[in-house]
Structures are given as C-alpha cells and as structure tokens.
Amino acid sequence: MEKILVLVKPDGVEKGNTGAILARLEATGTRLVAARMLKISRETAEKHYAVHRERPFFNSVVEYITSGPVVAAVFEGKDVISVIRRAMGATDPAKAEPGTIRKDFAESIERNAVHGSDSPETAEYEISLYFKPEDILSY
Numbered sequence: 195m196e197k198i199l200v201l202v203k204p205d206g207v208e209k210g211n212t213g214a215i216l217a218r219l220e221a222t223g224t225r226l227v228a229a230r231m232l233k234i235s236r237e238t239a240e241k242h243y244a245v246h247r248e249r250p251f252f253n254s255v256v257e258y259i260t261s262g263p264v265v266a267a268v269f270e271g272k273d274v275i276s277v278i279r280r281a282m283g284a285t286d287p288a289k290a291e292p293g294t295i296r297k298d299f300a301e302s303i304e305r306n307a308v309h310g311s312d313s314p315e316t317a318e319y320e321i322s323l324y325f326k327p328e329d330i331l332s333y
C-alpha cells in the first residue's frame with residue numbers, strides 16, 4: 195500500500211494547528227499509521243532537503259524546519275500521495291485553493307504548515323529518516 199511522510203511544520207505546531215491539520219488529513223479517508231513529535235536535527239534536515247541543496251532557499255528552509263518541534267506522521271492508502279498533497283494545497287499558500295490546509299493555515303511559502311512527500315521513492319526515503327520499520331503500524 196502506498197505511503198507518504200507528512201510533517202506538521204514548526205509554524206503549524208507553534209500555532210496549535212496540529213490536531214486540525216491531522217484531522218483534515220484523516221478526513222481524506224487515508225489511514226494514519228505512525229506519528230511522533232520531535233525537534234529535527236540539522237543533520238536530518240539536510241538529508242531531508244538534500245534534493246534542494248543547490249537552491250537559494252536551502253539554508254533558510256533547513257534553519258526553519260529545525261527551529262521548533264514538528265509532528266512527523268505516515269499516512270497510508272490508495273493514491274495516498276496525490277490525495278494528501280491535494281488536501282495540503284499548493285506549496286505557496288498564495289496559490290493554494292480554498293479549503294486546502296495551506297490556504298487556511300500557512301503564512302508563506304516557507305512557513306507553509308505542512309510537508310508531504312512528492313513520490314513513492316521520496317516517501318520511502320523520508321519515512322526512513324523519522325521512523326523505524328516497526329514504528330509503522332497496521333490495523
């Protein structure tokens with residue numbers, strides 16, 4: 195079954211939107227199969243965002259994602275990556291559709307409330323940064 199790594203980012207946690215964001219994701223009909231709260235280390239953040247290493251926003255996004263607690267979660271389901279990313283909305287909240295998480299909770303392209311893996315390969319890599327295989331539960 196397809197899986198996706200979700201992060202409720204520091205702005206989402208700090209503003210008390212974690213529960214609302216996870217509720218919207220659960221309401222997609224996909225299944226929450228792992229979750230934990232943590233402060234991401236610089237080393238893990240640099241691995242997570244390694245594909246963006248050459249981009250001008252790399253240092254800033256690493257600083258930001260390590261600036262406060264996040265909630266990491268794994269959702270599972272049919273086409274879960276596209277289903278969850280649709281519920282999240284566009285990366286830039288100014289471009290996000292009404293009713294999406296980023297339209298309602300994000301402040302800016304960087305402080306954009308949530309992260310979701312963009313492909314099955316990325317999801318597998320990102321899940322391995324935050325969870326051991328036995329942390330993923332089936333029910």
Ligand code: CMP
Nearest residue numbers: 246251255285303304305306308309310
């Ligand atoms: P995320 O899905 O976590 O993956 C990369 C992150 O970089 C992205 O969300 C944004 O929060 C952040 N970011 C900051 N500036 C930009 C930008 N100009 N284009 C894309 N992503 C950006």
